[in-house]
Amino acid sequence: ETGVTQTPRHLVMGMTNKKSLKCEQHLGHNAMYWYKQSAKKPLELMFVYSLEERVENNSVPSRFSPECPNSSHLFLHLHTLQPEDSALYLCASSQSEPGSGANVLTFGAGSRLTVL
Amino acid sequence: QQQVKQSPQSLIVQKGGISIINCAYENTAFDYFPWYQQFPGKGPALLIAIRPDVSEKKEGRFTISFNKSAKQFSLHIMDSQPGDSATYFCAAHRSFSGNTPLVFGKGTRLSVIA
Numbered sequence: 001e002t003g004v005t006q007t008p009r010h011l012v013m014g015m016t017n018k019k020s021l022k023c024e025q026h027l028g029h030n031a032m033y034w035y036k037q038s039a040k041k042p043l044e045l046m047f048v049y050s051l052e053e054r055v056e057n058n059s060v061p062s063r064f065s066p067e068c069p070n071s072s073h074l075f076l077h078l079h080t081l082q083p084e085d086s087a088l089y090l091c092a093s094s095q096s097e098p099g100s101g102a103n104v105l106t107f108g109a110g111s112r113l114t115v116l
Numbered sequence: 117q118q119q120v121k122q123s124p125q126s127l128i129v130q131k132g133g134i135s136i137i138n139c140a141y142e143n144t145a146f147d148y149f150p151w152y153q154q155f156p157g158k159g160p161a162l163l164i165a166i167r168p169d170v171s172e173k174k175e176g177r178f179t180i181s182f183n184k185s186a187k188q189f190s191l192h193i194m195d196s197q198p199g200d201s202a203t204y205f206c207a208a209h210r211s212f213s214g215n216t217p218l219v220f221g222k223g224t225r226l227s228v229i230a
Contacts, residue, residue: 107152
């Protein structure tokens, strides 16, 4: 496996279900991110973990709960979601480039979530 | 200050034509400007990036033009092909600020028609 892998690729859940999205990066990066992509807000940052500590939480509702158990894995736990939460959830990882400091993101293919 | 404004929202170009997507920013602390390309069913992927010490960067058919005084940068796709049909996102970043997130534009959906 290379790059950033997300599972499941598609998920349909009811409003009372509990489910989790999983992300794994095989790049040795030290930061991981969750983005929400929808028609209204194409790339909406949700959470940032750097060195396994959450450094940013962009006013995301508590029904979304991230977990970063180690530098290679990131989860997004979902509970009592609303239909408007239906979107593509993208995971990304990064490591600042030595010398340039540029933050190059590598994205996974996303998990398409539908909330009924 | 943290926004990156991208236009147009969608673009249709004939095969062989030039596609041009524009972005503008406010924060003069930004010093790294990447473009990401996203195909349907895939995540965005880095396409090309520029720093403000140069006014242009070219990689194959893709060119970034940068105007530091106007705080604008644009992506030009020469000889556009149907395979270039995708959504393009510009972004901005303060390098050496660690893993602080990129600020993304809202994206441009490009369709190249034969």
